[in-house]
Amino acid sequence: MKRKILSILLAGAMAATMLTACGGAPAAPAADAGAGEEAAAAEEEAAAPAADVASEGEHELSVYAWDANFNIPALQAAEAAYKAVDPDFTLNIITQSGSQDVEQAVTLAASAGDYSSLPDIVLFQDHYIQRFVADYPDAWQDLEDAGIDWTNLGAEKISYSTINGKHYGAPVDNGTAVFAYRTDVLEECGYTIDDVTSISWEKWLEIAREVKEKTGYAMLSMDHSGDDLPYMMLQAEGLSQWKDNTTPVLVGNDAFKSIIEVIVEGANDGTIILANSWGDYTDQTIIGNQVAGVMNGNWIIPTIEQVDENSGKWAITTLPTLEGGKEGYASNGGSSLYITANCSKPELARDFLAYTFGGGDGAIETYDAALKNGGVITCCISAGKSDVYQEGVEYFNGQAIYADIVEMGSHVPVIQQSDFHYNLRTLINTLITNVQNGADIDSEIQSAQDQIEFEIAGSTN
Amino acid sequence: MRGTGSSGFPYLLKGVISLTKKARSISAKQKRAGWLFLLVASVMIFIFSFYPMISALFMSLKTGSAANMKWADPVTFNYSRMFQDKTFMKSVGNTFLYLIIQVPIMLILAILLAQLLNNKDLKFKGFFRTCVFLPCAISLVSYALIFRSLFATQGLVNMIPTNLHLIDENINWLGQTGTARFVIIFALVWRWTGYNMVFFLAGLQNIEYSVYEAAKIDGATGWKTFWYITVPLLRPVIIMTFIMSINGTLQLFDESVNLTNGGPANTTITMSHYIYNNAFGVGVANFGYASAMSFFVLILVAILAAINLKVGDTRD
The missing domain is CATH 3.40.190.10 (Periplasmic binding protein-like II)
Structure with missing residues (x-):
């Protein structure tokens, strides 16, 4: 008896799902025209195979x-x-x-x-x-x-x-990199957006430590599973990690070494948060309100704008450089x-x-x-x-950020690119983690260089 | 002929069979029909399973981009390359670390749980068994993602002790080698213990209760009964779960990808994850090298399974 009831139930469930499946399709296009466009697009996507x-x-x-x-x-x-x-x-x-x-x-x-x-x-x-x-x-x-x-x-x-x-x-x-700062946080420590423009990374670390101490905010964060900081910071110097497409220049590249040292110092101070994943980077550090600064390609701006209560508190500027005294331009x-x-x-x-x-x-x-x-x-x-670009953006306290970004974009130096960009990025993530854990920076740079050369040799054999 | 034909043979088959000499005995015809049926499945298995394996073997001897693969020079280039590849060697080390720590913990836990849940006097047995088995019903990706958010720096595992003021600063579980490996092993044990328990439970139910009664009369204690009766009689099941676990761990993929993404600094990456990265992960596919590494894993699994069978075999 029990079995019979169960089988009837199962058959009923199956019939019900079949009915809804058949009935659902013709119902959707009948939806009103307003919401129709999105629904139709979704419908098309679902119906049409890839x-x-x-x-x-x-x-x-x-x-x-x-x-x-x-x-x-x-x-x-x-x-x-x-x-x-x-x-x-x-x-x-x-x-x-x-x-x-x-x-x-x-x-x-x-x-x-x-x-x-x-x-x-x-x-x-x-x-x-x-x-x-x-x-x-x-x-x-x-x-x-x-x-x-x-x-x-x-x-x-x-x-x-x-x-x-x-x-x-x-x-x-346009992938032009921007450095966005929370002006209200800077103000608490007695700084303005101009005080963090055209500065050296050394000075930046100093300010960052002060901000961290007084407000608890970190000054920068990055997804450390795909860490773009070294690339952008090096581009701001007008330099590359590559001599040509398949020749990396990490060993003996003083600017590269200094940049790694800046990142490691910031990470150890807690002024730079190296998140474990992209989701942690955007959701926890930026949207989760842990940072007073964001440096990335300008496509990160919609992520910053997701926090309504911070509207009007942000401003964008260019990147610091190792020497200071000039503005850094990069793209990502x-x-x-x-x-x-x-x-x-x-x-x-x-x-x-x-x-x-x-x-x-x-x-x-x-x-x-x-x-x-x-x-x-x-x-x-x-x-x-065009006029649209000249309009001020409320979220950035009326700054005409789009015109600014287009302007910055025209200054981004062209640097040597490589097909092995992402392979190297992964290795540099490893390098940073190891140095952070106390490994010797020179031997780590050497081993990253060896490994990328090994990878290049393997795929160009 | 008429007798077998009416049992619903397809027309084509009927035609084939009617062509054969009438003198053939019915059993010979039936055998032939059996082979015909078998043929379809065999051809399918060959095309969809063996052919790709063989072509992967050839591919493992080639290099170049997927559009333009040529024989490697020397042919064993991909195989010798993997032994110089520090990341691959690290991934082999990581995988064996998981294997050595996780598999014994999991199987011992599974046997103990099975023993507990096999107790005749236990109430709500079905409920408890379902609870222990339930993790296996969850998709690998979703459970890995849940573990990731649990162990995130701002996750639940950090929040509770922080709010109770047991720790001052959140632990970056997935950002440090030791803790990240621990989280993966913990997740694996959580996910797979129930699965193995089911096999042990089935094995335990095959052991006659009278054996235990006899042991009791002879004065065996609980521990002795377990060690001298349950374990030897469960031996075939233990071997099977061991082989399956070794095989599964060597091919570990989802946890490495979704929980830690191999990080930090590749210290939790598994062999399969690294193979995937070479085939589909970073830029242009390196199918030749990925295939070569896959065969390395195949050989490892074969060797370990053979050892396991040899050790477990009690026949002389």
Whole structure:
């Protein structure tokens, strides 16, 4: 008897789930038009398998991108802007959960030797693109004939997507690094934002210790599982960890050693918090109100802005340097759009990218909307002059931070990049941890150099 | 023919069989049909399981990017490289550390729990057994993430003693080598003890109660009964759980990725995690090297399992 009841219950549950599953689908499109757009997009995503990368017709392009709060609004803005040229134009934006998804899609297509699984355009991380173009040269189509004025785009940004003298990518965002400070906390210790601009890291550590002592706030934090501090600090000096693509210069690089010493000293003092993961970095140190300073690519600003009660208390400035007396400019992160080998309409794709992100006639419309909807800041010099950029931002006490960032971006020094950027970053994280635990800094630098040379030798054999 | 044919053979098969000589005996036909059925499964297993393994073996002898792989020079390049790779050697060390500390703790706990829960007079047995087994029903990723937030610097594990003023400063559990390793081992024990307990419980239920009664009459104490009756009779189960645990620990992945991300300074990274990093983790895939390391793990598992079987085998 018991068994019978159980089986009836199970059968009933199954029937119920089947009914809801069948009934759910037609109900969704009936939702009202206001909320409809988002629901429909989600529906489309759920219904269409990941393989739906085809762009149908003469006026459609498909694109892989990630981050619904940042890159996707920028792409939507570009789609809307390009309608002025081609009223029938549609952009089929396929949202990925993260940049790794796009990297793996390219790896997968290249390993199979079949690029038909790729969309027309992909958004790609700047630090990875050189290696992907070098390793999978057949996967890409260049932008040489697109008619883009490359001098109108930030030189540092373009240096990533220029490979063997050929331009491959149209920049989306601007990775210019900012140092944001809590002015109210600085004020408590008798400092202003000007007192922390153009200073040396030594002076910075001094101020940081004072702030820590008086207010309990740390002055800086970073995700130590992907620590970008050494890279940015070195770029602010105009230096690189690389002599050329495959030759690291860590041993004998005095600036590099001094930077590691600054980070270790700050970490030991508690003035720099090295978080265990990205989530800890953003959620606990920044949103959790543990720090009075944030230094990263300007895409970190939306994270800072998540704490409502701190509105009006922040200000941004440039980075300190080792010597002091000058402003440090750096950049971190960011991505660009690339045309894949699978694109059967390269003229349309080139024209679209040139008109919008490439600084063409639609650039101002694209970037104004991208800034408003996604906080995406352009590296296109002409688009950065639009009125929207000159507006003060309430969260930053009326400072016109976007214009400031575009201005800073034009000063970022172009430094030697390498395909092995992230491999080295991982090793430098290890180096910092070991030095923090009392290991000898010189021997640690030597072993990081040995290890990166070992890794490079392994993948270029 | 008619007799077997009516039992629902597919038409194709029927046709094949009707072609054979009528003189064949029914049993020969049935054997042939059996092989035909077996063939489908065998071909599938070969295509989806053995073929990838063989091609991975070839891949482990190649280098270069995934789009353009060529034979390594020398062919064993990837294999000799891994022994010079400090990070890989560290990951091997870490994995064995987990193995040596975690597996014995877990299995002993599992046997003791099984023994407790096998008690005939225990009330709410089903409830307790479910409780102990429940961790295994949780997905590996989600439990690892929960442990990570529990042991975060601002996590629950830190909050309680801080609020009770037992410690002044929060412990950075996942940021220091010793504590991070402890958290991983602790999490593994929590996750897998119940799973192994179920096997022991099944083994214990196969032991006749009369054996224990006889032992009791002979004056054996509880400890002696456990050591001289339960353990020897459980031997096959112990060997099986040992092999499974060794195998599982050598392939440990989710905890290293999700709990500590291998950090700090690669001191908690496991072999599988490092293999994954080489294949998909950092930049362009190095499939050749990743495959070579996978075969290294395969050989390790095979050796350890063989030793285990040899040691556990009581037949002469």
